[in-house]
Amino acid sequence: MNMEIRQYTALEIGGLIREKKISSPEVTRAFLDAAKADFVKASDDETKINAYASLNEETAMAQAEAVQARIDKGEFLSPVAGVPIAIKDNICTTEGTTTASSKILTGFQAPYDAGVIEKLRAAGLVFLGKANMDEFAMGGSTETSYLGITRNPWDLSRVPGGSSGGSAAAVAAEFAPFALGSDTGGSIRQPAAFCNLTGMKPTYGSVSRYGLLAYGSSLDQIGPLAKDAKDAAVLLSIISGKDERDSTSVAEEPFRFCDVLYPEKGDDLSPVPPRRNPLAGKRIGIPSNYFEIPGLSSQEIARVFGGGSTAYLHICKARQKFEELGATVEEFELPLIQYAVPTYLIIACAEASSNLSRYDGVKYGYRSPDAKDIHDIYYKTRSEGFGTEVKRRIILGSFVLSSGYFDAYYKKALQVRGLIREAFDKALSAYDIILAPVCPTVAYEIGGQIKDPLAMYLGDIYTTSVNLTGHPAVAVPCGFGEGGMPEGMQLIGRAWEDGLLLDVAARYQEITDVHKQRAAESTANQATKGGAGR
Amino acid sequence: MKIDDRLIEYLADLSRLELGPEEKDARKKDLEDILSYMEKLNELDTQGLPEMTHPFDKANRFREDEILNGDRTEELLSNAPDRKGAYFRVPRTVEE
Numbered sequence: 001m002n003m004e005i006r007q008y009t010a011l012e013i014g015g016l017i018r019e020k021k022i023s024s025p026e027v028t029r030a031f032l033d034a035a036k037a038d039f040v041k042a043s044d045d046e047t048k049i050n051a052y053a054s055l056n057e058e059t060a061m062a063q064a065e066a067v068q069a070r071i072d073k074g075e076f077l078s079p080v081a082g083v084p085i086a087i088k089d090n091i092c093t094t095e096g097t098t099t100a101s102s103k104i105l106t107g108f109q110a111p112y113d114a115g116v117i118e119k120l121r122a123a124g125l126v127f128l129g130k131a132n133m134d135e136f137a138m139g140g141s142t143e144t145s146y147l148g149i150t151r152n153p154w155d156l157s158r159v160p161g162g163s164s165g166g167s168a169a170a171v172a173a174e175f176a177p178f179a180l181g182s183d184t185g186g187s188i189r190q191p192a193a194f195c196n197l198t199g200m201k202p203t204y205g206s207v208s209r210y211g212l213l214a215y216g217s218s219l220d221q222i223g224p225l226a227k228d229a230k231d232a233a234v235l236l237s238i239i240s241g242k243d244e245r246d247s248t249s250v251a252e253e254p255f256r257f258c259d260v261l262y263p264e265k266g267d268d269l270s271p272v273p274p275r276r277n278p279l280a281g282k283r284i285g286i287p288s289n290y291f292e293i294p295g296l297s298s299q300e301i302a303r304v305f306g307g308g309s310t311a312y313l314h315i316c317k318a319r320q321k322f323e324e325l326g327a328t329v330e331e332f333e334l335p336l337i338q339y340a341v342p343t344y345l346i347i348a349c350a351e352a353s354s355n356l357s358r359y360d361g362v363k364y365g366y367r368s369p370d371a372k373d374i375h376d377i378y379y380k381t382r383s384e385g386f387g388t389e390v391k392r393r394i395i396l397g398s399f400v401l402s403s404g405y406f407d408a409y410y411k412k413a414l415q416v417r418g419l420i421r422e423a424f425d426k427a428l429s430a431y432d433i434i435l436a437p438v439c440p441t442v443a444y445e446i447g448g449q450i451k452d453p454l455a456m457y458l459g460d461i462y463t464t465s466v467n468l469t470g471h472p473a474v475a476v477p478c479g480f481g482e483g484g485m486p487e488g489m490q491l492i493g494r495a496w497e498d499g500l501l502l503d504v505a506a507r508y509q510e511i512t513d514v515h516k517q518r519a520a521e522s523t524a525n526q527a528t529k530g531g532a533g534r
Numbered sequence: 535m536k537i538d539d540r541l542i543e544y545l546a547d548l549s550r551l552e553l554g555p556e557e558k559d560a561r562k563k564d565l566e567d568i569l570s571y572m573e574k575l576n577e578l579d580t581q582g583l584p585e586m587t588h589p590f591d592k593a594n595r596f597r598e599d600e601i602l603n604g605d606r607t608e609e610l611l612s613n614a615p616d617r618k619g620a621y622f623r624v625p626r627t628v629e630e
Contacts, residue, residue, distance in 0.1 A: 111609040204589040367615035414585035470589025
């Protein structure tokens with residue numbers, strides 16, 4: 001059991017722990033050992049996945065022992081009590097460090113738990129460590145991390161996506177059964193698509209951001225990355241709900257949609273198939289123009305779409321499945337997509353330049369050893385402590401907020417944001433769900449886009465819109481494209497209908513097996529072909 | 535638009551960043567590229583449209599201003615790069 005426990009889903013592991021077939025410490029040990037074997041590899045080792053920014057071995061084992069003792073006494077904490085989890089390094093935990101993979105937060109030990117961490121703790125989850133990420137969640141490849149790049153377990157020469165690339169790689173490499181990420185412009189959904197996982201950005205306001213290191217506050221949401229929709233649902237049901245300490249937390253009650261995963265009373269907690277067909281009578285719209293992108297020059301399209309995406313093909317196959325399950329699917333035009341990325345960039349960078357002003361070398365983290373006076377403390381600390389991408393976005397944010405440019409850029413973006421929301425609201429009054437690609441390409445080679453920031457930003461073209469509008473969206477594996485790499489589709493729904501999206505994803509995964517393909521087999525194949533990563 | 539030295543230096547200053555000569559040129563180029571891409575938004579007529587600052591129109595949530603935490607000075611200061619007793623320590627900011 002110990003050998004293969006890492007292959008199970010979080011809900012399966014939770015069930016095995018309840019049935020006393022395995023204990024939380026045994027499960028935790030299995031994941032820690034696998035994660036540690038990778039973590040201790042040299043930073044220039046090309047077989048190192050580097051999913052974790054830090055591992056918290058001792059506290060994880062102590063947590064597992066404590067949770068097991070409660071389970072042994074017959075306490076029921078949640079369907080995933082005793083199951084370990086990886087936490088993105090921008091979410092505060094009192095265990096270990098929280099650095100957002102930035103030099104400027106080197107050694108920072110959070111004095112409090114994030115709201116989501118309190119909830120996970122109460123549900124009996126065990127924190128393995130902090131997952132690597134793009135510095136301050138700024139990037140789409142985990143290459144901007146101060147702690148080194150993370151490699152994609154499906155192909156070690158490629159990026160895992162980002163910014164929650166460490167969370168995605170940890171789950172895909174089976175260094176954790178599931179993980180928390182954060183999504184400001186696609187940072188959960190894109191790495192989920194790149195690593196064949198189910199990842200969700202929930203409705204804005206449904207999950208507390210108390211203790212999340214802020215990037216773009218009107219866009220950020222914490223959400224799950226998991227092996228399937230049921231695991232994502234159980235995790236979201238635990239972390240959602242009101243938190244007085246986050247003024248944008250508007251959910252009154254936690255999501256209860258994992259009612260479909262197990263019966264209401266909680267007396268029989270084994271996962272069961274949804275009791276009703278969530279697709280019966282539902283209307284699904286596919287924005288056909290998402291596959292053409294009017295308004296983007298052929299040069300811009302070539303820059304991003306060079307990878308030859310087969311997403312459309314896979315989405316057509318998924319469409320057939322949804323139709324078989326009773327949904328009506330049609331194509332329609334969802335306008336304004338070509339404006340989503342510039343609008344997002346302006347707003348995200350403006351908010352980032354403000355949010356990151358707190359890193360000043362005084363209160364926590366890094367201070368430049370050369371700082372001689374107060375001017376130096378700010379300027380030298382920030383110049384040495386932030387990486388290139390972070391500086392780029394802070395400067396851009398300073399520009400769009402500065403006197404003389406504010407109206408032309410920032411105000412304009414806020415107005416376009418309203419237009420984009422209107423377009424989505426209109427589409428979602430005609431359709432229950434919008435079915436779209438997650439990314440224009442599969443995971444690309446390490447170093448492939450990092451030198452071309454604009455290409456990197458354009459990679460977010462399908463994901464940023466719902467951060468601007470607040471709608472929920474789940475990324476679901478739908479097939480394999482160039483180089484055998486995973487591709488994802490996105491189900492976008494009305495605000496607070498997160499449950500429908502996960503029900504539909506769970507139903508789809510019951511009759512398909514794309515999400516069951518594991519990276520382990522893929523990398524094993526590579527190894528027999530003569531060395532990992534080519 | 536063209537970003538000259540004066541503007542990039544002004545932005546670096548607003549951002550509390552020092553940019554070396556090479557970094558300055560690199561950031562100028564990035565900014566020019568990105569801004570020219572952002573100008574795409576000018577294709578849309580947004581005259582008189584409301585500004586959407588937040589995904590939902592809900593009003594702010596208010597709560598009573600009660601002290602819920604105790605004295606956590608030690609925990610909070612333990613992360614400070616430099617401290618003296620119960621204070622953050624920084625170099626002298628006012629000349630004698």
